[in-house]
Amino acid sequence: MNEFDLSVLTAGEPAQFGKYGSLRLRYLKENKPTLYQALLQGHLLNAHLNEIDQQAHEMVEQTVQQLIRNERFDESLKLSNPFLWVQKMNSFKNIAEETVMRDLIYC
Template sequence: MATKITYTQQGDYLLPDLKLPKQPKVEIGIWGKRHLRYIKQHHPIIYTNLLTSCKLTAYLADIDEEATEMFDRLVKQLAECEGVTELLKAENQMLWVRKMNNIRNRAVEIVNNDLIYT
């Protein structure tokens, strides 16, 4: 079965009207969006290869899932190590919030350094 190729005139040239196949609709979270922005800016060849091979969406979904799991695991582990418990939350909410914000910020930095910006 032959595919009909159409062309568009651009000045003196006829350029083929190329379109990428539709990629599946997958919801990409914050981690996947950060990584997408990073590879577009710093690794354009990798970005182009993933895009033209129709693997970009699946790749970003995998990165997003892995980063989310890593973030959740790190927050839990750091909270356990530092004794940030529900008891502390009940006794001193402001101290608990400060400690949890600190833990979450450190976990974000670790995920960014290990997965997102590499």
């Protein structure tokens, strides 16, 4: 697994992005080098990665909430069958993350 030197993102501005920003950085470096270089040279890379990370977190949360509403899933299951509740919540999060990866990170 290649590690990236995050110190080159923007001079004087620490990298603050999380999981999704890191995934976007890897994608840009490996698949969109021209866009990566343009963002880097324009001192916009860190802001771009922070924005992607924030949007991704919001999108995951919104998608999970929508899946919960669509399935009429409620907290009573948490008390009656906690294992099923955890299974469903993990499934919802996985679906949401797959959507984020397809629609936001790898585009």
